[in-house]
Amino acid sequence: MTHSSPWQQRLATGTEDIQDEVIGWYQRTPRGKAYVPDMIWGTLQTEAYATVILRRVVDFLEVPDDVPAGVTKRMERQQVLYDGEHHYDVVLGEQGLYTNVGGPEVMVGQIERLLREIDLPSLTLGILPATAEVGIVPMSGFNMYGGDRVNYELVSSSVEITDPAELALHHKAFDALSRAASYGDDAKHLLGKALSFWSTPGSPLDDIRRRAD
Template sequence: MTSSVPWSERLSTGTEAIQDDVVRWYQDTRRGKAYVPAMIWGTLQTEAYATVILGQVVDFLGVPNDVPAGVAKRMQRQEVLYDGAHHYDVVLGEQALYTNIGGAEVMRPQVERLLRELRLDSLTLGILPTTAPVDLFPVPGFNVYGDGDRVHVELVSSSVDVTEQSELALYDKAFAALSSAASYGDAAEELLRKAHSFWTSAPPQG
């Protein structure tokens, strides 16, 4: 089964309520997966990065502006990385390290956080190099929740939840292809340090 809910409906009261839902999804998922091609996975975002992202959501969709509350909930959801009860396999596209969210003053600390968290016991973090050959056509980002029984995909106008077993199997297959092409460990660290050097030398935004 696939269900779609417009963002205008999900965010009708602002960003905090939906973050409550996401906190619960992460707490209920002991082993999760995520592929995020062009931005930083929400559970690894710094407070400054999340503030810019949620501000853009509010401005674009015209929903109530409760960004500080939404950011606070996003930070709360990150507790699953440190409680010893969860593990997440995450593949970030290398583009995510360069997509300009708030300028160098936001991006440099964000990449520094990724460097600090790269070898967390609760995290398997891969970086998919821009030029890496992947045995899969380009696909949008997705999150696997509920220990594999639900996939969440975010579109421009709506969010989509997939629960049909045959469809879930395709997402598992896609994640396997993406993760097999990604760089891990020292190779991932090298890509992160390259991005950090870029943002260190980049001029301030504005």
């Protein structure tokens, strides 16, 4: 079964309520998986990065502006990484390390956090290199909550999939992405390259910094 919910309907009261809902999903999911091709997984976002993301959501969808409250809830949900009761397998696309969210300062803080957290017992974090050959066609990012639900965040709506046959295909797809991803020291190397990119003055970063000022 597939169910679609328009974002403007779900965010009719702002971002806080839906972030509270997501906290419940994570707390009820001892094991989860996520594939995020072009940004940072929400449960590893810094406060600064999350603030930029939720500000863009509010402005784009023209929903009530409660960004600080929504960010507070997003930070609260991250406690699942430290409670010893959860584990998440996450594959980030290398592109997500270079997608400009908030400018160099925000990106440096975000990548530094990934480097700090990559060895958490609750986390298996892979980086999918931009040039990696993957045995499936390119696809949108998705979250898998346990073995019974997959969620997509599209431009206008959130899509939830619960059909067993479709779930099995998503597990197969995640396995293919995981096989192509880099882990451990190789992943840290990719993170280090991105950190150097955002930390080192020079083109094209000078233009990015000037626009951010």
